[in-house]
Amino acid sequence: xxxxxxxxxxxxxxxxxxxPGDKSISHRSIIFGSISHGTTxxxxxxxxxxxxxxxxxxxxxxxxxxxxxxxxLVHGNGLEGLKKPGEAIDFGNSGTxxxxxxxxxxxxxxxxxxxxDASLTKRPMNRVVDPLRKMGASIYGEADGNFxxxxxxxxxxxxxxxxxxxxxxxxxxxxxxxxxxAEGETVVQEExxxxxxxxxxxxxxxxxxKQTEKGIAVTSKGNLTACDVEVPGDISSAAFxxxxxxxxxxxxxxxxxxxxxxxxxxVLDVLKQMGASITVANERTTGGEKIGDLTIQYTALKxxxxxxxxxxxxxxxxxxxxxLATQADxxxxxxxxxxxxxxxxxxxxxxxxxxxxxxADVTATEDGMVxxxxxxxxxxxxxxxxxxxxxxxxxxxxxxxxxPVKMDEKDSINISxxxxxxDLEAILQ
Ligand code: SPQ
Numbered sequence: 001x002x003x004x005x006x007x008x009x010x011x012x013x014x015x016x017x018x019x020p021g022d023k024s025i026s027h028r029s030i031i032f033g034s035i036s037h038g039t040t041x042x043x044x045x046x047x048x049x050x051x052x053x054x055x056x057x058x059x060x061x062x063x064x065x066x067x068x069x070x071x072x073l074v075h076g077n078g079l080e081g082l083k084k085p086g087e088a089i090d091f092g093n094s095g096t097x098x099x100x101x102x103x104x105x106x107x108x109x110x111x112x113x114x115x116x117d118a119s120l121t122k123r124p125m126n127r128v129v130d131p132l133r134k135m136g137a138s139i140y141g142e143a144d145g146n147f148x149x150x151x152x153x154x155x156x157x158x159x160x161x162x163x164x165x166x167x168x169x170x171x172x173x174x175x176x177x178x179x180x181x182a183e184g185e186t187v188v189q190e191e192x193x194x195x196x197x198x199x200x201x202x203x204x205x206x207x208x209x210k211q212t213e214k215g216i217a218v219t220s221k222g223n224l225t226a227c228d229v230e231v232p233g234d235i236s237s238a239a240f241x242x243x244x245x246x247x248x249x250x251x252x253x254x255x256x257x258x259x260x261x262x263x264x265x266x267v268l269d270v271l272k273q274m275g276a277s278i279t280v281a282n283e284r285t286t287g288g289e290k291i292g293d294l295t296i297q298y299t300a301l302k303x304x305x306x307x308x309x310x311x312x313x314x315x316x317x318x319x320x321x322x323x324l325a326t327q328a329d330x331x332x333x334x335x336x337x338x339x340x341x342x343x344x345x346x347x348x349x350x351x352x353x354x355x356x357x358x359x360a361d362v363t364a365t366e367d368g369m370v371x372x373x374x375x376x377x378x379x380x381x382x383x384x385x386x387x388x389x390x391x392x393x394x395x396x397x398x399x400x401x402x403x404p405v406k407m408d409e410k411d412s413i414n415i416s417x418x419x420x421x422x423d424l425e426a427i428l429q
Pocket of ligand 1: 024093097316
């Protein structure tokens with residue numbers, strides 16, 4: 001296989017980056033727009049492969065969706081307006097599309113078959129299939145419905161009270177979406193805060209959803225009404241340049257218009273804990289989501305422990321945080337992050353093997369890793385594991401390695417950040 005090579009001689013990063021729209025919020029804007037009455041205008045929509053899968057799915061179910069660049073018009077006809085797709089739906093690499101759509105399709109009056117790529121086909125679905133079956137859903141698939149391809153015979157659902165056994169916003173969202181179609185009340189209880197974009201956006205679309213003493217409660221009462229969505233910049237994408245700024249001596253980087261929802265800002269808490277110099281400016285709120293500009297300036301950092309409740313607030317940033325920890329002074333311990341094993345790839349293994357190949361002192365554990373820093377990164381050959389976040393970590397690593405980094409491919413970045421290399425180029429001095 002031919003490899004791509006990243007080589008940057010004495011780089012320094014300076015300038016502003018406007019990161020693309022948030023992936024989680026982009027998916028939800030299409031889902032909720034499609035099941036509402038009226039036209040939802042989405043701006044700063046993420047033009048990444050995963051979010052395009054969500055658009056394609058609703059077009060197959062009869063929803064008219066117009067897209068010009070990052071502006072999308074979703075002409076929803078309500079839940080009743082969705083019709084049986086003419087063929088099986090391909091969800092590609094997208095875990096979010098699959099899990100949220102399982103919730104919705106369970107309550108719609110037709111049969112749908114869904115499938116995905118090699119990575120998605122290995123990801124567990126029983127975490128959503130189990131509660132959906134408790135609500136009355138008929139779901140059939142490999143290993144008793146744990147793996148794609150899956151066929152959903154949509155039909156009548158009953159509300160349930162469900163305590164999340166895994167710290168997952170996708171599971172919470174799937175149950176809440178099914179709750180929109182179920183008889184009676186559906187309550188989801190979570191011990192640890194996970195991203196709450198579904199709750200915030202459903203309220204903006206007029207759903208009967210409340211945070212109660214029992215948990216997050218939703219009923220099927222009333223129609224959803226179209227609501228314009230301005231998608232904030234994705235903090236999970238911003239994290240690559242924030243951390244690049246913290247890694248490369250002399251750097252100063254500003255990330256504009258970044259989503260600062262508390263359930264997503266764990267990376268900022270950890271960076272501060274490690275001694276980073278970050279400032280937030282121009283804070284505002286749109287559609288219930290906080291947004292601001294982040295500036296980071298290079299300073300020497302110290303190791304830290306990342307564990308417990310912060311984990312779901314930074315789960316997707318762990319690969320790039322692990323790279324940062326190789327340059328911090330002392331030991332960094334990451335634990336309670338076993339969910340990393342069921343992402344696009346096993347991210348504990350992928351991160352540890354790649355960082356080891358580049359010369360770092362990293363040991364994988366059952367639920368995370370231990371990193372001793374600072375260590376000289378020599379460079380070497382790594383794999384993206386066809387995982388967008390691992391590929392971007394590899395490219396950023398090359399900013400600080402002594403020799404080039406070779407990687408088996410880089411196109412997987414198109415899942416969440418198609419303009420990643422252009423944005424990096426723009427701030428390289
Ligand atoms: O959509 P997908 O493939 O699951 O994407 C990832 C990512 O790195 O982009 C995870 F691999 O993000 C998830 C995130 O980890 C997106 C998400 C959401 O939009 O609700 C929630 C998180 O997953 P989970 O399993 O914790 O609910």
